[in-house]
Amino acid sequence: MGIHPTAIIEDGADLHPSVSVGPYSIIESGAVLGEGCRIESCVRIFGSTRMGAHNRVCHGATLGSEPQDLGFKPELARPLVIGDHNHFKEGVNISCGIKSEAGTRIGSHNYWMAFSHAGHDCIVGDHNIFANTATLAGHCEVADRTFLSGQVAVHQFCRIGAYAMVAGVTGVAQDVPPFALVDGHRARIVGLNVVGLRRGGFSQEQRTRIKAVYRLVFRSGLRSGEALARAEQEYPGPETRSIVEFIQSSRRGVVSF
Known part of the structure; x- marks a missing residue:
């Protein structure tokens, strides 16, 4: 598939020879993309992004973008580190880090549906699903094999335990323990995530x-x-x-x- 002639690959970007880049996408200097990554149209990958192998990034996604933090300055930017086999659907936005040296960290085999978002300095494990517009504020931690339904909003510094499920249109203001199913304007445990278990x-x-x-x-x-x-x-x-x-x-x- 190669690099589309309308794509902009800045000098200093490090792309594995097998990476494909679609039309009108921009990959900034400093970005690193591993083997087999597929970058589709109108994607912007900022220079702080370090991406592993076989990730797919769909139309209009932005990875490693400036955090939504009023105190941000470019010299404070920290990395966005992404593992392998993640799928970022249309319009996904994930911020680079700002507060911690390790920055924002995304594991492997995660599925991010359209317009989902992770703020600065989040830590996300493996095999998680983020439905449309699911949102993590800064400093959130998500373990493995969770499911965040559509329009879920997670308050900064909250944690989501492994195998938990958050129902749609739920505001999460406290930690969600492992294996739980939570629902409500403010999340409450309503049972166990039996299907996930x-x-x-x-x-x-x-x-x-x-x-x-x-x-x-x-x-x-x-x-x-x-x-x-x-x-x-x-x-x-x-x-x-x-x-x-x-x-x-x-x-x-x-x-x-």
Whole structure:
């Protein structure tokens, strides 16, 4: 496929020979694109972007753009580091970093639907799905295999735990723990992400353990510390440890039922 004659590849951009670039796209000096990346039309990839192999970037997407931060200055820009096999649909926007040396980090095998967005200094794991216009404010952390539905808005510094699902048009102002399904104008736990757990290979025994832990932690009436300690004693297992560690490390508090 090669480089379209209308594309602009600035001197200093580092593209693997197998990279294809569509019409009217711009790749700035300093950008690095790995093997097999496919850049479609009218894409802009800013110079702070470091991209792995076999990523697809669709029409009108912007990667590594200036953060939406009133205090930003060009000399403060930090990298946007992207893994492998990600798919960025039309109009996706992901900001470069500004506050941390590591910058904004996106893992591998993520699917970003049209007009989804990740702000500066976000950390995103692997195999996540961001539906249309799903939005992460700055400094958010998303683990692995989550699903953020359409028009979800995640407040800055919030975390989304592994295998969680956030229903459409939900505002997330606190951490979403692993395996949970949350919904509402302000997110509340409304059950477990059972479909995601089944697809992820969790057994009936594991799903039952997760349900029991959530019942104990959120509905027993016990103080948080006591409930977490009892959960580890009564329902030992890696899923329990994951939930307990997530809640104990929360800075913004955790959404509840």
